[in-house]
Amino acid sequence: xNFCKYKEIIEEGDTVILYLGFNxxxxxxxxxxxxxxxxxxxxxxxxxxxxxxxxxxxxxxxxLITLHPTPELWxxxxxxxxxxxxxxxxxxxxxxxxxxxxxxxxxxxxxxGSLSHAIIRSIMPIGHLYTFEFHSQRAALAEQEFQxxxxxxxxxVAHRDVCSDGFGIENVADAVFLDLPCPWVALxxxxxxxxxxxxxxxxxxxxxxxxxxxxxxxxxxEFVELSTMECLxxxxxxxxxxxPTADLGPHSGEAANNxxxxxxxxxxxxxADKVQKTSNDENxxxxxxxxxxxxxxxxxxxxxxxxxxxxxxSGVPATQMPGHTGFLTFATLYxx
Amino acid sequence: MExxxxxxxxxxxxxxxxxxxxxxxxxxxxxxxxxMDNTKFxxxxxxxxxxxxxxxxxxxxLVKVAKGSNKEIESAGKDTEGTQLKDNRDLYDLDSNQKxxxxxxxxxxxxxxxxxxLVEHLIENSLTFQKKTEYSKEKYIKKKKRKHVLxxxxxxxxxxxxxxxxxxxxxxxxxxxxDTLAQILTYGNIHAGLTLAVVDTCQGLxxxxxxxxxxxxxxxxxxxxxxxxxRTAVESYDFPAEKMKTLYSFPLxxxxxxxxxxxxxxxxxxxxxxxxxxxNDTSEQMDVELNANKDVCDALNVDKDISEKRTxxxxxxxxxxxxxxxxxxxxxxxRNLDESERKVRKEQRAKEWKDARYLLERGQLDCLIVAxxxxxxxxxxxxxxxxxxxxxxxxxxxxxxxxxxxxVSLREEGGMVNYRLSETWLREYQVxxxxxxxxxxxxxxxxxxxxxxxxxxx
Numbered sequence: 114x115n116f117c118k119y120k121e122i123i124e125e126g127d128t129v130i131l132y133l134g135f136n137x138x139x140x141x142x143x144x145x146x147x148x149x150x151x152x153x154x155x156x157x158x159x160x161x162x163x164x165x166x167x168x169x170x171x172x173x174x175x176x177l178i179t180l181h182p183t184p185e186l187w188x189x190x191x192x193x194x195x196x197x198x199x200x201x202x203x204x205x206x207x208x209x210x211x212x213x214x215x216x217x218x219x220x221x222x223x224x225x226g227s228l229s230h231a232i233i234r235s236i237m238p239i240g241h242l243y244t245f246e247f248h249s250q251r252a253a254l255a256e257q258e259f260q261x262x263x264x265x266x267x268x269x270v271a272h273r274d275v276c277s278d279g280f281g282i283e284n285v286a287d288a289v290f291l292d293l294p295c296p297w298v299a300l301x302x303x304x305x306x307x308x309x310x311x312x313x314x315x316x317x318x319x320x321x322x323x324x325x326x327x328x329x330x331x332x333x334x335e336f337v338e339l340s341t342m343e344c345l346x347x348x349x350x351x352x353x354x355x356x357p358t359a360d361l362g363p364h365s366g367e368a369a370n371n372x373x374x375x376x377x378x379x380x381x382x383x384x385a386d387k388v389q390k391t392s393n394d395e396n397x398x399x400x401x402x403x404x405x406x407x408x409x410x411x412x413x414x415x416x417x418x419x420x421x422x423x424x425x426x427s428g429v430p431a432t433q434m435p436g437h438t439g440f441l442t443f444a445t446l447y448x449x
Numbered sequence: 450m451e452x453x454x455x456x457x458x459x460x461x462x463x464x465x466x467x468x469x470x471x472x473x474x475x476x477x478x479x480x481x482x483x484x485m486d487n488t489k490f491x492x493x494x495x496x497x498x499x500x501x502x503x504x505x506x507x508x509x510x511l512v513k514v515a516k517g518s519n520k521e522i523e524s525a526g527k528d529t530e531g532t533q534l535k536d537n538r539d540l541y542d543l544d545s546n547q548k549x550x551x552x553x554x555x556x557x558x559x560x561x562x563x564x565x566x567l568v569e570h571l572i573e574n575s576l577t578f579q580k581k582t583e584y585s586k587e588k589y590i591k592k593k594k595r596k597h598v599l600x601x602x603x604x605x606x607x608x609x610x611x612x613x614x615x616x617x618x619x620x621x622x623x624x625x626x627x628d629t630l631a632q633i634l635t636y637g638n639i640h641a642g643l644t645l646a647v648v649d650t651c652q653g654l655x656x657x658x659x660x661x662x663x664x665x666x667x668x669x670x671x672x673x674x675x676x677x678x679x680r681t682a683v684e685s686y687d688f689p690a691e692k693m694k695t696l697y698s699f700p701l702x703x704x705x706x707x708x709x710x711x712x713x714x715x716x717x718x719x720x721x722x723x724x725x726x727x728x729n730d731t732s733e734q735m736d737v738e739l740n741a742n743k744d745v746c747d748a749l750n751v752d753k754d755i756s757e758k759r760t761x762x763x764x765x766x767x768x769x770x771x772x773x774x775x776x777x778x779x780x781x782x783x784r785n786l787d788e789s790e791r792k793v794r795k796e797q798r799a800k801e802w803k804d805a806r807y808l809l810e811r812g813q814l815d816c817l818i819v820a821x822x823x824x825x826x827x828x829x830x831x832x833x834x835x836x837x838x839x840x841x842x843x844x845x846x847x848x849x850x851x852x853x854x855x856x857v858s859l860r861e862e863g864g865m866v867n868y869r870l871s872e873t874w875l876r877e878y879q880v881x882x883x884x885x886x887x888x889x890x891x892x893x894x895x896x897x898x899x900x901x902x903x904x905x906x907x
Contacts, residue, residue: 167838208631214664
């Protein structure tokens with residue numbers, strides 16, 4: 114299959130994302146004869162062949178959904194060999210490096226290939242990724258994955274330590290991405306790898322001291338438009354919240370003339386029409402006043418209020434979230 | 450090679466001009482002056498230079514800056530003695546600190562003293578400069594240069610730079626921030642070869658960003674609000690004709706007239722092998738390096754008719770561009786178009802809609818993006834049925850509540866998984882030796898996103 118090209122029907126050898134729930138997905142490569150254990154029981158790979166991506170599959174104790182792989186789904190389901198970049202940072206890197214079909218990109222290190230998949234998706238079918246990894250097993254596994262995912266024609270994997278040996282390529286790249294412990298060491302070679310007409314560079318570092326050294330070196334090497342940023346994602350859970358109304362005790366004086374019971378009914382959006390009708394019956398004189406009140410509340414309403422509670426929908430952020438991934442430093446090299 | 454010619458500034462190129470933090474877009478027109486920072490100058494001098502070249506404005510023309518010429522002045526601020534101990538206890542804010550009067554500065558300018566030289570004069574005549582710390586000297590020079598040196602860099606328009614430009618007038622693009630747009634493109638899995646629909650009321654910035662990522666392969670249908678599509682941003686990209694071919698238009702107020710063409714869908718299913726062949730053709734075609742730049746449509750038989758019809762559509766686009774570039778006098782004349790011409794236009798538009806309608810009604814969209822100032826739920830509900838199974842949808846809104854409504858309604862209807870409502874936060878840093886900290890100002894909001902994945906229709 115080609116990971117980066119949608120197809121309709123699942124075939125032997127395809128990578129499929131099995132969706133069991135929002136944070137419960139698995140990536141498998143379909144191979145007749147194999148089975149996959151899920152919490153809904155065993156799934157025979159052969160049962161997937163011939164059905165469509167997006168179809169439901171019945172397992173002994175429930176069903177799961179087959180999804181077409183995307184670099185984003187791969188990122189959350191890939192086998193970790195290293196720390197990886199997640200989609201929030203990946204998106205910004207892709208945008209800030211000006212990636213598009215035809216871009217030639219240099220990346221180091223390959224790691225678990227999370228970013229590599231996203232880069233390849235954005236630059237194919239006429240671009241190319243040169244990715245460098247100093248760990249031989251990781252380089253080999255990445256190469257194997259690219260092959261299985263049918264995207265190996267867009268990528269060259271090299272087992273090489275770019276800090277000590279350099280990239281070994283000159284005047285080829287539109288963009289360079291560095292995720293190294295000492296990126297400043299690789300910068301002179303990265304500069305050479307960029308095309309003479311200039312290009313963009315990104316360095317990802319978790320620590321500010323690394324950023325500091327990188328920026329000094331970038332300035333020395335005549336990179337311009339340096340900009341360092343951090344990007345975090347907040348997910349919201351859409352929930353219905355009901356806050357109990359406090360018992361403020363009995364009314365006295367002026368407030369007693371303004372019965373709150375009636376107000377509570379008026380504030381109820383759904384009952385607005387009903388209220389108008391009843392007020393008609395009760396007291397014609399009050400009608401105009403009450404209509405006014407009800408329309409006002411109609412606009413103000415952000416939830417439902419009654420005597421005992423205030424009920425509304427809210428986007429609730431998680432109480433714990435990742436507060437730091439890394440600093441992304443971008444720079445431009447103008448034509449030489 | 451496309452890359453080499455694309456990289457040179459030509460007459461009629463769209464260019465972004467960066468001066469410090471300020472970015473503006475212009476179209477190079479030989480002999481025409483532009484205004485920037487209260488200065489009038491012509492861009493003629495830039496023609497023939499590669500994008501990314503820095504120029505000085507000298508007497509209304511552009512002169513390429515020699516490399517290294519900026520370095521001397523910066524070293525003027527460098528102090529050889531150990532002056533880290535200096536502080537500002539003896540510095541007072543007095544007009545007399547600068548010996549040169551406003552008039553004298555103006556006179557120097559008139560005499561043709563260059564910006565850099567003028568800054569040197571200012572340093573020489575500053576009573577306080579030498580008492581400043583190294584850091585504040587640097588700041589002083591930077592500030593004076595910003596004011597007196599008219600130096601600018603000409604850049605090729607890209608999504609990144611256009612976002613930076615629009616960030617100063619974010620209301621035009623529904624407060625869509627660069628990182629949010631970046632998320633839209635990745636969560637939409639936008640890449641070469643897709644067919645997708647984009648509802649965009651952000652000046653066409655989202656459509657343009659998608660077209661950049663399609664790179665001339667695929668189809669994007671801009672579903673537009675109001676009577677004519679507003680795509681100022683798309684024009685800024687200066688896409689060549691073959692990339693403009695990937696763009697189709699369809700009005701929002703005709704969406705309810707769309708019906709899913711079951712027949713096409715079934716044909717595709719039953720003759721699985723046939724359609725597979727077609728897709729294989731496309732991928733092969735796409736693999737043929739660079740040559741593939743010509744429309745992928747050729748490979749897909751179904752699309753052949755469309756690409757033929759497209760020629761007419763291009764004519765309209767060209768017309769529109771002409772109208773835009775000509776001065777205001779001509780726009781008056783536009784109103785006086787005679788009846789027949791108006792009729793021709795109407796027919797052309799109808800033809801364009803027909804192509805878009807065909808692509809939509811096939812029900813094989815690879816992605817749906819809604820990024821607008823409108824209530825998103827009805828739009829998403831109306832278009833969702835045209836999206837193929839296991840494909841992402843991405844909805845942007847400036848307001849979280851609008852997307853909450855979208856999320857709740859779609860969940861009720863079912864038929865999707867991976868619902869996600871999110872927001873990104875972007876903080877920039879000043880990185881300088883001993884002075885690294887987050888920037889004092891940051892964007893408070895870049896809007897919200899709702900994403901989900903479609904399933905097979907049962």
